[in-house]
Amino acid sequence: MSLNVEGGLKLVLLAGGSGSRLWPLSRRFLPKQFIQLRGHDSLLELVSGNFKGLLAPGSSIVVSSSQQAFGSAYKLLAGHTVLAEPCSRNTAAACGLAAAHCLAAGEDPVLLVSPCDYLVKDAAAFRRTAAGAVRLASEGKVVLLGSKALRADPAYGYVLSGAARGGAFKVGSFSEKPKLQQCRRLLRGGNACWYTGIFAARASRLFRLLELHQPALAAGLRACCPAGAARGAGAREIPEHIYCSLPDLSIEKAVFEKSKDLLLLKLSSGWTDVENWASLYRLGAKDKAENVLKGDVLAHDCRDTLLYSDKRLVAGLGLKNTVVADTGDALLVCPLDRTSEVALVPRALARQGRLQEHSHETVRRPWGSYTLLGRGTSYLIKRLELDPGAGISLQYHRRRSEHWTVARGTAKVVRGNRTFLLRRGASIDIPLGARHSLSNPGKTALSVVEVQNGDYIGEDDIVRVKDPYRRPR
Template identity: 40%
Template structure:
């Protein structure tokens, strides 16, 4: 098990009773491509406004839950970006990041966080802990109303209910799950009378018309002992994994457990369930049509973001995150442009974006994984140009930061410093390079780039060789806890074969 995943076992505040929150931030997302990519999914993006969806979720959660008791579960690949975003909300939250080595859906992620929340507390103490679970990539329109719903839910959770939250279903959405209300419990709460997952259009229309169905927001509250008893009954394999955590950390057995959602694994099988009808606007921002629906529209009904020239366009979403986007004479369209990809489709076909991503993945396109600029814990790199046998990058290294000590089997590199003063380790030599100075890095030579100064270092890196993908990195030492190992080390595994770079 690599060091990055160990964050989930060693970092964070000591367990505390009372109320605790788990924010699920591990999804990869495909429906907001090309803006959302595997290495920068939608929860890490600012979709509408300056703050990212994750930052908005954190701010909302902290209005009810203490920072010390707020935990963020994410994927190993996203830890460093999540850490930076948490730092801008509350620096103390950095210690409460839990890293999954791989995505296994929501139930294992919640159990991973519960391991930290409950710690060594006895089963009797666990009954006093109420936990809220919240997706990181949803939009909530009225924070005060959301807070009121959560506070009502806490009371029901303490009475032994697993509490869900349902948004008013006012349109027949086929991409949402639905909750059927049963007997009233008072104060906007009802017994849950059943779930329906992503119905067809005819059924969705019927459920909206009967007024008894709510959209499933994916948020829920529970008492820890109630939740674990449900896991033991309905997901015994996961409970056995959880119970063995005293002998072996959960993170070490993560690869052996099946994927399972809380909804399918527990909620749809439990009896003591309550739903609170949300008094707040909610959307899961699951597709570009949702972004259009929630966006500020101009006089022609268009939502325009970025450097866009729109002539005679109506009722369309037009987004540019790179370069000038010029559009004329279209209606009911989605056009989204980034520096390396453009999506154009009718508003009525927005569900087909996932098929575009699947087709790109099938042909091995890097456009699924990352943008041309990839943020790393030490800074970022941008692919400027590439072709057969060569690739050109601009690398930015933050003050005081350093890349891993590494080498490449198949490529050599040439570095030119264009800003700042870089420290270079090349084999046994360590030396400084100022602006306009350069160095050659032969293949199979250990090397490292560092920024010892107080200003940003920028270099141009020219790679050449028969194979230039990012998995041609053997990492020997890393200050950010990423996996390390020599050329024959068993640590050179899937984590070394991601497009994370340097």
């Protein structure tokens, strides 16, 4: 049974990050929060499940990037209200966007804000603490959730607890990702805990704090969410020219470090941040040599090592304190104690314009997926997999032609004013500039091999004329 909160309760899931410290498993267009790291559920699903029973159905808001909301995570986000960021502006803008959206719709719920990159051991204990935070937030408080600091680690924010107040603690001070020496000093004091990124506040209270400490940000967010905002599930496009000009600030730097009336509740549920490969090593089941082995891997004379492969065989010999992560199209090898620096790799790849920075070999789409089979300077080969009843948008390309061959199933192709039904082995050419669409009219998966030719073969050379998924043109 959901909590009865005056004004309602909304879960706000912050899912717009790229998870770059978990590259090559996590990438910008399909980051860690949408990947199945445990069993068959993604981190977003696991985190959302932590709050099960607290909220009424349809009470979740996901703030995510437009590439994810209209692309790789489209199916996963079905049933949520999705605020699709046209660019990343950090957590102050993301949290404020959720608050502004609710207020523009004439609502003032308590917002239970959570990142999507952690696991808890005791979900029932976690829900009890979260429920306590919601009750305090309904009274006008801003309540942070902290967890016991297990080590001095600059990757975390630190909250110093002050005097007890009504079952909670007054926040004495807040330090966002301090340097290592300061982390050690904070821990020696005995009253520091890690900030989990989870907090509760009424929408109007959060927005007033933004107006007080970050007036330019608050004004921009109001402009992004005009009065009468739509309610219910589905993705909302945010004006790019406004949102991308907003200050790039974390909610901790923008508000929490400047506020003097915050409360803290301490989790007793066992909370673990899934930050990087070292996090996965700590979470993983270990063999007698303290190795974590995932996938088709073989370790010989290795110790304190993580071997990961999601496709081919990977063998390690004589490794110590090492991460080896293979995803078929990219391989990472680094010391286990330097995994916090892995984000440097995708940044370098971005400067080189490499696909491996943002995309996997197989890329999810609302209609199914495509897998990159090969590429050259003027051509690209893909395998398209369309779900039964699904289809790509009616579109055209300015700088490339395409050739489709049906490998499995039956394809319905629209080219110009003509419609074709193609069975296995049949092919069709799509000339440059021709309006076309591809759909699967059958009850089984459709597989099509696509060969692109042109002087430019980027994914942004798509002009959508009609799109059932309402993606930006």
